[in-house]
Amino acid sequence: MASLTQKALILPAKQGKFVVGSTIIPSPGPQEVLVRVESAALNPVEWKIQAYGVFVSSYPAVLGTDGAGIVEDIGSDVTTLAKGDRIFWQGFFEPQYGTFQQYALVPAELTAKIPSGFSFDEVATLPVAIATAVLGMYNHHPSFKSAHFIPPWEESGLTAYAGKPALIMGGASSVGQSVIQLARLAKFSPIITTASPRNAPLLTSLGATHVLDRHLSHSDLLFQIASITAGTALTFAYDAIADPDTQHVAFDALASGGTLIITWDKAISAAEQMADESKTIVEVFASVYVPEGRETGVAMFKHLSGWLESGALKSNNVEVLPGGLSAIPAGLERVRKGLNATKLVVHPQETTG
Ligand SMILES: NC(=O)c1ccc[n+]([C@@H]2O[C@H](COP(=O)([O-])OP(=O)(O)OC[C@H]3O[C@@H](n4cnc5c(N)ncnc54)[C@H](OP(=O)(O)O)[C@@H]3O)[C@@H](O)[C@H]2O)c1
Numbered sequence: 001m002a003s004l005t006q007k008a009l010i011l012p013a014k015q016g017k018f019v020v021g022s023t024i025i026p027s028p029g030p031q032e033v034l035v036r037v038e039s040a041a042l043n044p045v046e047w048k049i050q051a052y053g054v055f056v057s058s059y060p061a062v063l064g065t066d067g068a069g070i071v072e073d074i075g076s077d078v079t080t081l082a083k084g085d086r087i088f089w090q091g092f093f094e095p096q097y098g099t100f101q102q103y104a105l106v107p108a109e110l111t112a113k114i115p116s117g118f119s120f121d122e123v124a125t126l127p128v129a130i131a132t133a134v135l136g137m138y139n140h141h142p143s144f145k146s147a148h149f150i151p152p153w154e155e156s157g158l159t160a161y162a163g164k165p166a167l168i169m170g171g172a173s174s175v176g177q178s179v180i181q182l183a184r185l186a187k188f189s190p191i192i193t194t195a196s197p198r199n200a201p202l203l204t205s206l207g208a209t210h211v212l213d214r215h216l217s218h219s220d221l222l223f224q225i226a227s228i229t230a231g232t233a234l235t236f237a238y239d240a241i242a243d244p245d246t247q248h249v250a251f252d253a254l255a256s257g258g259t260l261i262i263t264w265d266k267a268i269s270a271a272e273q274m275a276d277e278s279k280t281i282v283e284v285f286a287s288v289y290v291p292e293g294r295e296t297g298v299a300m301f302k303h304l305s306g307w308l309e310s311g312a313l314k315s316n317n318v319e320v321l322p323g324g325l326s327a328i329p330a331g332l333e334r335v336r337k338g339l340n341a342t343k344l345v346v347h348p349q350e351t352t353g
Pocket of ligand 1: 043044045048128129132169170171172173174175176194195196197199214240241242243246262263264283284285286287335338339340341342
């Protein structure tokens, strides 16, 4: 390694201003690898941490939860990876594990090799989105909020849901695209989603059978969903947007006994839930680093390369921002304002600031 220091995008204090600075390149622990970060994707959680001061308790912080790069150094116990391997992974909000820097640590078991033919930029769009889908649907840890479905890496997970309808609010979001693809893998049918009409071809190509205009009214959406399911109970809804409007549509469309997975604060009141207590709402916290998410995370990372190779999983559309880490603050502002089915990616090695 040419230098012991690296450039990192640092959040110096709670709700502070991001600044590009210099940090020491860490050494991997026995079961970890050090990765040269070639591509890091931006997620809503990073602007939310900066704006609201949530999730991170210790500062200065380095954020970044989507990464792809080249293994630079391996811990003494690592047998599954070697120096030079191309991998992608989910980062964590601890300084040495964030992906908004030039070198990051990651536990070897929480990585997947990049199949040939896929770029760093493409696969960097996936880890957080697919982890949010997988942990919300398939985690069986007793203290993790999940739908507790049978995962698709178990044989019965590929047949148990065949012919059951699925509703995905916000199919064009990164999380929504992953949920649609998992629903297709599990043979849910029909797979109904909401999006801007311009995204219908993309979402159909990922597995959605019906794309409803997300600008329709609450009652029109409920009517359309009921027409499509045609009397079959809708017992699975995933709200990838989870604003109050999308949550209410999903909750009202859900049949008794059904499960709604949400990705942000619950907007359904206790009184509304009491009207039908058999409906379950689970709020996912999509980190494969928390102890109760780890086992499912490890299982998921074992399957990601295969899903990419088979075409079961496709990455998001990518826009690469010039300027490396320096481009992230303005990029996060764009994420906050809302993107169109696109993931913003930076190349930390090209940092100019
Ligand atoms: N709980 C967790 O651990 C966790 C993990 C990851 C993400 N999240 C949260 O999940 C949400 C989605 O994240 P993301 O990265 O997937 O978002 P994203 O990719 O930035 O989402 C952008 C897309 O959202 C769609 N959208 C916006 N408002 C919508 C609405 N009312 N109805 C339907 N679609 C709508 C837009 O679709 P159109 O272009 O079709 O209009 C747009 O393309 C965020 O709130 C994020 O913070 C939570």
